[in-house]
Amino acid sequence: MIVAIDGPSGTGKSSTSKAVAAKLGLSYLDTGAQYRAITWWMITNGVDVDDADAVASAAGKPTIVSGTDPSHPTITVDGVDAAGPIRTQEVTSKVSAVSAVPEVRERITELQRSIAASAGQGIVVEGRDIGTTVLPDADLKIFLTASPEARAARRSGELKGADVHATREALIKRDAADSSRKTSPLAKADDAVEVDTTDLTLQQVIECVVTLVEEKRTAA
Numbered sequence: 001m002i003v004a005i006d007g008p009s010g011t012g013k014s015s016t017s018k019a020v021a022a023k024l025g026l027s028y029l030d031t032g033a034q035y036r037a038i039t040w041w042m043i044t045n046g047v048d049v050d051d052a053d054a055v056a057s058a059a060g061k062p063t064i065v066s067g068t069d070p071s072h073p074t075i076t077v078d079g080v081d082a083a084g085p086i087r088t089q090e091v092t093s094k095v096s097a098v099s100a101v102p103e104v105r106e107r108i109t110e111l112q113r114s115i116a117a118s119a120g121q122g123i124v125v126e127g128r129d130i131g132t133t134v135l136p137d138a139d140l141k142i143f144l145t146a147s148p149e150a151r152a153a154r155r156s157g158e159l160k161g162a163d164v165h166a167t168r169e170a171l172i173k174r175d176a177a178d179s180s181r182k183t184s185p186l187a188k189a190d191d192a193v194e195v196d197t198t199d200l201t202l203q204q205v206i207e208c209v210v211t212l213v214e215e216k217r218t219a220a
């Protein structure tokens with residue numbers, strides 16, 4: 001069972017995917033964490049993230065390893081735990097530039113496909129282009145949405161004290177960059193089920209996705 005969950009930032013992809021995977025005994029992959037990890041490596045190694053050629057030449061250098069246990073997801077870069085550093089404002093503001101570079105996407109997509117192929121019990125993979133590009137044959141595709149206001153309120157709740165207005169503007173800017181890039185943009189697959197989470201609790205979203213997976217399993 002391969003489940004692809006895509007959507008913009010703050011729609012609930014990570015929390016939903018982790019909970020659904022844990023409940024159904026599936027593995028879990030946060031593909032945004034992988035793009036954040038390669039961005040962190042570029043920053044740490046002095047690569048100018050706005051120089052696409054420099055990013056492309058360095059794309060093959062870091063070794064990124066994702067742990068796929070939904071109750072304890074991990075990410076390392078060259079053997080170093082990157083879970084903390086990949087969540088800084090600096091990485092968040094630079095990740096869209098790095099993830100738009102085709103050589104980066106090629107490398108990370110290959111990694112994602114090999115992780116999905118080796119997940120014995122199945123996997124929930126969340127990101128921006130999973131249903132459209134990475135795993136177009138996924139058994140179930142979900143596209144989560146929510147209003148920019150709801151997403152900004154959720155995100156600024158996490159980043160304690162962050163200004164909701166500034167958070168909303170940053171989210172909108174990142175979505176626009178992710179949706180307009182040439183290679184594998186953020187997009188809903190034609191066969192994805194769209195779930196608007198604006199007025200749903202996280203628990204309701206989890207139940208909705210679990211029901212959809214169970215329906216697929218029964219039909220298979």
Ligand SMILES: Nc1ncnc2c1ncn2[C@@H]1O[C@H](COP(=O)(O)OP(=O)(O)O)[C@@H](O)[C@H]1O
Binds near residue numbers: 007010013015016205
């Ligand atoms: N339906 C929901 N209602 C309220 N808060 C939610 C909901 N879904 C997720 N959240 C909260 O919003 C924040 C962002 O969720 P997250 O799963 O990280 O989104 P994404 O992975 O899409 O960026 C988290 O703090 C999460 O607990």
Ligand SMILES: Nc1ccn([C@@H]2O[C@H](COP(=O)(O)OP(=O)(O)O)[C@@H](O)[C@H]2O)c(=O)n1
Binds near residue numbers: 095100178
């Ligand atoms: N499949 C994916 C996942 C993430 N990304 C990029 O990685 C960034 C960070 O993704 P994320 O899922 O960690 O973002 P948040 O929703 O947590 O803010 C996105 O803004 C995209 O630029 C991507 O290009 N393709």
